[in-house]
Amino acid sequence: MILTVTPNPSLDRTYEVPGLDRGEIVRATGERVDPGGKGVNVSRAVAAAGAPTLAVLPLGGAPGALVAGLLDDQGIKVAAVPVAGETRANIALAEADGTLTKINAPGPELTGPEAEALLESVGEESAGADWIACCGSLPRGLEPSWYAALVARAHAAGARIALDTSGPALLAALREHPDVVKPNAEELAEAVGRPLATVGDAVKAAEELRGLGAAAVLASLGADGQILVDASGTWFASAPVDAVRSNVGAGDSSLAGFLIAGGEGPTALASAVAHGAAAVQLPGSAMPTPEHLRPEAVTITAEVPLDRPLKEPAT
Template sequence: MIVTVTPNPSLDRTYEVPALDRGEVVRATGERVDPGGKGVNVSRAVAAAGRRTVAVLPLGGAPGALVADLLAAQGIEVAPVPIAGATRSNIALAEADGVLTKINAPGPELSAAERELLLEAVRSQSPGADWIACCGSLPRGLAPSWYAELTARAHAAGARIALDTSGPALLRALRERPDVVKPNAGELAGAVGRPLATVGDAVKAAEELRELGARAVLASLGADGQILVTGEGTWFGEARVDAVRSNVGAGDASLAGFLAAGGAGPGALASAVAHGAAAVRLPGSVMPAPDDLEPSAVTVTAQVPADRALREPAP
């Protein structure tokens, strides 16, 4: 069973448009409404694979009620923490050529009491969890040290932590030795304070995160694949993708695939790559089901192509 924690969830509306012309009336060719937030997406992907998952998240107002209903409809157990503010609503515009424009609202501010209720909700769901996946940005009212506190409490209870966040929240949490962290290339570059131009640069940055406390680093490099850096070894994985429809939630699908496959070693990396590749072929933030996966298109190797230039360098 995988518990996910999403401190700043959202109601996500995705519009598919031929092209985005500023100042013009743009007619959408498709529309989706999904429960959003990185941890929510992980739960959706885990549920799509037929695994049990519990989503812990603060919810408020009409958008929060709709998020809970949408999650329940997908077979996801919800452990809501009622809050006074309304859950944020986000908008994504997906153009036909694969370009995505996102407008993310800041979200509500959590009170001190709501912050403690959220930690207590995680504690109550921890027994029996294979993993606790803590994902996304922190809302107003939660200090950058909040993920570090959650990680420390979870480890004290014997749980394993997967962390997908960035900036000060990531750096603070590394001190508590999360079991795996999952940055993308930009977040990895931000954590080490320098640009990444090659796969080797990304591996070096991941090794530095391990020196700071991460036990394993699963890093998404966009179209350039993914790397897994652990104390047991380093692996590189990639998959053939003929057409990208939307990359919303692809990293979250990757983390779900990694954890569902055990959360360790090259087999779990292959699952992560397969899930991420399947996600970008789907509309909006739709999470892949087993039938969407193409394991034969995935390659994983310990021979990391360190000199390969990244098609999307991280500044």
């Protein structure tokens, strides 16, 4: 079972539009409403794959109730921590050429007791979990050290931790030695304080995160694929994508694929890439089911192309 923790969940509304013309009326050609937040998306991807999952998240107001209802409709068990503030609602505009514009609301400010209640809920629900995936930004009211406290408590209970966050929260949590961290290229560049222009730059940055405490680093490099750096070495994997429809939740789907396949080694990396490639070809934040996956199309190698320039350099 994969337990997910989403400190700042959301209600996500995605509109598909032919293009954006600022100041004009834009008519959508399609729309979706989904429960959102990185951990929520991981749970949705795990459930879509037919595996058990439990989502722990703070919820408040009418949007929070709708998030819980949507998750229940997808067969996902929810451990809701009631908060006084209203769960945020986000908007994404997906253009026909694959360009995505997102408007993310700040979300509620959690009180000290609410933050502690969230930690306690994770501890209460974590029995029997194979992995705890802690994902996304921290809401107002939670210090960057909050994830570090969560990792420490989870390890004390014998659980394995996958962490997908960025900035000060990521750096603070590294001292508690999460089992795997999953930055994208921009988050990886931010963590080491320098731009990344090649696959080799990304590998070196991932090695530095391991030096700071991460047991393994699973890094998404956008169209270039993904790398996995752990105690056994470095692996590089990629897969062809016919057309990008929306990248909302693709990284979360990728993390779900990694954890479903055991959360370590090249087999898990191949699963991560297959899930991520499938997700970007679906509308909005739809999560791939087994029939969407093309594991045979994934190329994986220990001969990492270190000199290959990144198609989207991270600054």
